[in-house]
Amino acid sequence: xxxxxxxxxxxxxxxxxxxxxxxxxxxxxxxxxxxxxxxxxxxxxxxxxxxxxxxxxxxxxxxxxxxxxxxxxxxxxxxxxxxxxxxxxxxxxxxxxxxxxxxxxxxxxxxxxxxxxxx
Numbered sequence: 522x523x524x525x526x527x528x529x530x531x532x533x534x535x536x537x538x539x540x541x542x543x544x545x546x547x548x549x550x551x552x553x554x555x556x557x558x559x560x561x562x563x564x565x566x567x568x569x570x571x572x573x574x575x576x577x578x579x580x581x582x583x584x585x586x587x588x589x590x591x592x593x594x595x596x597x598x599x600x601x602x603x604x605x606x607x608x609x610x611x612x613x614x615x616x617x618x619x620x621x622x623x624x625x626x627x628x629x630x631x632x633x634x635x636x637x638x639x640x
Contacts, residue, residue, distance in 0.1 A: 534565065534567065537617065538560075538565070538567065538571070538572075538575060539575060539579065539613070540610065540613040540614065540617060541560065541563070541565070542556055542560075542572065542575060542576065542579065543579070543584065543585075543602060543606055543609065543610040543613070544610060544614070545559045545560065546585065546600055546601060546602050546606070547602055547606075547607065547610055550599050550600060550601035551599065551600060552590075552597045552598055552599050552600065553569070553572060553573055553576050553598070553600065554569070556572055556576065556600070557569050557572045560572070576600060579606070580600070583603060583605050583606075584602065584603060584605055584606035584609050585600050585601065585602060585603060585606055586600070586601050586602070586603050586606075587599065587600050588601075
């Protein structure tokens with residue numbers, strides 16, 4: 522059997538990263554660099570080359586708002602959720618929970634729990 526753990530993890534990440542970025546920004550407005558750092562703190566092995574285009578796509582879809590914040594250095598583009606972003610996060614989270622529940626049901630099914638084993 523070929524060990525495709527990394528490929529499988531990449532596919533799972535690709536399917537959930539948008540939702541995770543929205544969830545992080547639901548906690549507090551951040552610039553993209555900080556979003557990547559938070560993802561890494563949560564155990565996601567992702568980089569700026571993945572998150573920057575994702576954030577751009579979410580912003581163009583109307584899910585994120587971006588404001589320029591001046592400081593002592595270069596201006597920072599701070600991201601926050603729009604009302605549509607909060608609604609999208611709520612819907613995606615519910616969908617995610619339903620999907621996880623279905624997969625868990627299948628994974629936890631055993632013959633001794635009344636399930637018929639197909640031969």
